[in-house]
Amino acid sequence: MLATETKVKPIDCYHYIDGQYVPSKNGKTFENVNPATEEVLGVVSEGGKEEVDLAIKAARKAIKGEWRKMPLRKRSAILRKIGDLILERKDELAMLETLDTGKPLWLSTNVDIDRAAYNFHFFADYMISVGNEAYQQDDIAIHYSVSRPVGVVGLINPWNLPLLLMTWKLAPALAAGNTVVMKPSEVTPMTATVLAQICTDAGVPDGVVNMVHGFGETGAAITSHPDVDAIAFTGETVTGSAIMKAAAPTLKKLSFELGGKNPNIIFADANMEDVIETTLRSSFMNQGEVCLCGSRIYVERSIYNEFLEKFVAKTKELKVGDPLDPNTNVGALVSKEHYNKVLSYLELAPQEGGTFLTGGKPLEGSEKGYFVEPTIITGLGRNSRCVREEIFGPVVTVLPFDTEEEVLEQVNDTHYGLSASLWTGDLKRAHRVAGQIEAGMIWINTWFLRDLRTPFGGMKHSGIGREGGAHSFDFYTELSNITIKL
Ligand SMILES: NC(=O)C1=CN([C@@H]2O[C@H](COP(=O)(O)OP(=O)(O)OC[C@H]3O[C@@H](n4cnc5c(N)ncnc54)[C@H](O)[C@@H]3O)[C@@H](O)[C@H]2O)C=CC1
């Protein structure tokens, strides 16, 4: 531990199959490392084809069981209970999340774990309020639709918001009556391991929630398995592409939330104080490891210098370091591999003509842990790799622009299309520009303001489909239309 000792002990992570924690049959494990200290937190069972088969078999059996037939109100009450139990175990879960990810403990507590509970509370309410379509066609016929669960769903997740993203998929999947096999990231396995037990404690029948730990090969064994009906995935764009290929022979339903290189567009008439405060969050929250972070910042030329002066000054005030210290703003990057990836872009930036206004290097004086100083780069060309590629760390590029047309052209000149944040005091311009940005989610004069009913997801190489409210239900259900001739 660094500054603060903790009573919560890290856990070894086992698979969860048919309501039981189980090790791998062949005893294979790998180490789980705390990215802030480089200490080994524990071991994780590494699942192979055998564990994936067992988990899918349990889920397949359970799909015929009581879960999907359970009265809606009872299933909803179980979802609510899962949310309650997450909140009851909030301190423990927050600490495990921080030990696994390196993010500040206050962030795990107030964002990740709160939202994980809310994902269940939201869908517990949502599931009892939705109905299906019905149409009367003159005096000829009545058409109505009935829904059923998709079946066995594979939920595959990354390491940046481990419990938040797992529950974002698990809650609607369960609400719709499916059974699941979860595959958390190999880098952050602890909170999903606890979540599996919480589901059982809340009354979810055995076999409905299963989990297999492991690397990409374990995920691939799920995505290619003939007895899995659908895959919901969040992670890298190239992984999404590999999953699509693996899922093709068995024509699985797919939901993808992939990478991004999101623009912040700041016009001269925006409220500078709000701009600076929010840009600080959209750049460096969670060490920049949020798919929605705005890492390409475009500023209208007349306020470019003023923006940079204020933004750099505030960035320099950010405290980087011990995730357990309540004053820390930016913690450790999630793993050595990811740290090296981010550092490789910091090496590249000057070669591409960039200048660091702050940061640009590992945290000074830090001997252990994967800490990188929040970094602002200017002077890069629009085609430089640092401007075009997803770095997924505390690194932003800032470029000036002169006209609306010019900035829109640059903003849309990318394969990604996840989110954007647009800043202006002119309402007409706000609507006009927002309507032309090729992204799934656009915030005006704010960032990461969420309502779980809204469509969440990306276009182009940033994803397929949308999550949230009715959109999640669309994915996790199959519809049959029934027509009665009058
Ligand atoms: N936009 C987003 O939401 C996120 C994007 N990323 C991006 O991805 C990069 C790497 O992060 P990772 O977690 O390693 O992402 P990843 O896409 O490699 O892994 C995400 C999950 O997919 C699994 N997986 C990997 N290969 C697979 C395969 N062939 N078939 C099935 N499952 C597979 C992994 O084990 C993990 O559970 C980051 O540097 C960042 O650029 C990471 C996290 C979130």
Ligand SMILES: O=C(O)/C=C/C=C(\O)C(=O)O
């Ligand atoms: O659902 C949310 O509010 C946030 C989701 C964030 C991601 O999907 C991500 O960072 O990968």
